[in-house]
Amino acid sequence: MDRTFSALADPTRRAVLLRLKEKPGLSVSELARPFSLKLPGMMKHLDVLSDAGLITRTKTGRTVSVNLSVRPMREAMAWLQRYERLWTVSIDRLVALVEKDDA
Amino acid sequence: MTKSLPSVTIVRRVKAPPAKVWAAITKPELMMQWWGPDAGPTLRAEADVRPGGRFSVVFRLLNGEEHNPTGIYQEVIPEQKLVFTWEAPGMPEQESLVTFLLEPIDGGTRLTLLHEHLPDEARESHEQGWNGLLNKLPVFLGVTEWAN
Numbered sequence: 001m002d003r004t005f006s007a008l009a010d011p012t013r014r015a016v017l018l019r020l021k022e023k024p025g026l027s028v029s030e031l032a033r034p035f036s037l038k039l040p041g042m043m044k045h046l047d048v049l050s051d052a053g054l055i056t057r058t059k060t061g062r063t064v065s066v067n068l069s070v071r072p073m074r075e076a077m078a079w080l081q082r083y084e085r086l087w088t089v090s091i092d093r094l095v096a097l098v099e100k101d102d103a
Numbered sequence: 104m105t106k107s108l109p110s111v112t113i114v115r116r117v118k119a120p121p122a123k124v125w126a127a128i129t130k131p132e133l134m135m136q137w138w139g140p141d142a143g144p145t146l147r148a149e150a151d152v153r154p155g156g157r158f159s160v161v162f163r164l165l166n167g168e169e170h171n172p173t174g175i176y177q178e179v180i181p182e183q184k185l186v187f188t189w190e191a192p193g194m195p196e197q198e199s200l201v202t203f204l205l206e207p208i209d210g211g212t213r214l215t216l217l218h219e220h221l222p223d224e225a226r227e228s229h230e231q232g233w234n235g236l237l238n239k240l241p242v243f244l245g246v247t248e249w250a251n
Contacts, residue, residue: 002197002220079196083111083218086140091113091216093137098119098127 004076007052012037013045017054017068025065110219117212121182121205124212128185128203134160141165152179158187174201189218 007013012035019034020026032042046066049055056069117124127133134148139162146169147161159173171192177200178186185203197220204215 005220075196080111082140082194087111087113087216087218089140090138091115091214093139094124094127095115095117095214097133097137098117098123 003052004054007048007054008076010045010048013049016045016049020055020066020068024067027063027065031066110217112218113216115214116208117214119211121207121212124205124214125182125185138162139164152176152185154179174198 008017015035016031019031028042028046029039031046032039035042037045046055046057050057053069053071056067057064058067127137129150129152131148131150134150135145138145138148138160141164143162143164145160145162147159149157149159151157154176156176156179157173158176159171161169161171163169173190173192174188176185176187178184183205187201189199189201199218199220202215202217202219204213204217206213206215
């Protein structure tokens with residue numbers, strides 16, 4: 001899962017994901033266009049996203065279309081939600097406990 | 104470096120002195136009274152509070168599920184800083200790190216809780232931190248609509 005967060009730390013890669021959310025199945029060159037990136041540069045970003053399991057690439061003839069993959073993002077969000085809840089509730093109770101006598 | 108990894112941060116001003124907060128986070132009988140994500144009970148707490156010492160808490164959720172995070176204390180500075188690793192058996196996740204910071208302030212303690220991921224491999228450098236991603240979180244929260 002750390003790979004997911006690492007992949008997401010880059011603004012270009014986040015922008016790629018957001019574009020794919022709007023337009024699933026874009027080709028590599030269509031993805032590269034708005035970023036003024038050469039194809040090899042975009043391919044590198046896509047490799048990172050693919051290694052993190054965030055996208056899938058499908059080859060049809062000479063065109064490679066790119067799609068979002070949902071699972072790793074969901075796991076990452078689940079981690080955050082789980083621990084936000086655990087600590088928010090726990091710290092509330094901790095504060096209540098230590099303030100009980102001193103208030 | 105860990106700044107760019109996912110993390111949960113909670114900061115509170117507590118109306119109690121650092122010594123009292125320290126006791127609550129290090130004494131098993133007090134840890135039993137606050138640990139857990141809902142009103143379910145904390146069943147067990149072990150805390151060998153010294154670097155290399157073991158930490159273990161068992162809590163039960165209202166739905167009956169039990170969880171047993173464990174870890175090893177990394178840094179122990181009484182009434183100031185407590186750092187321990189966090190492993191949650193049965194959860195699909197890697198080891199992470201929990202830090203409690205206590206600072207004396209007027210009328211009590213400034214308590215900071217930080218739960219962050221540990222780097223699991225050499226990483227490329229990150230131009231933007233995790234905070235940048237957090238700004239986009241609402242977008243990612245629509246994740247269930249992405250099913251393809």
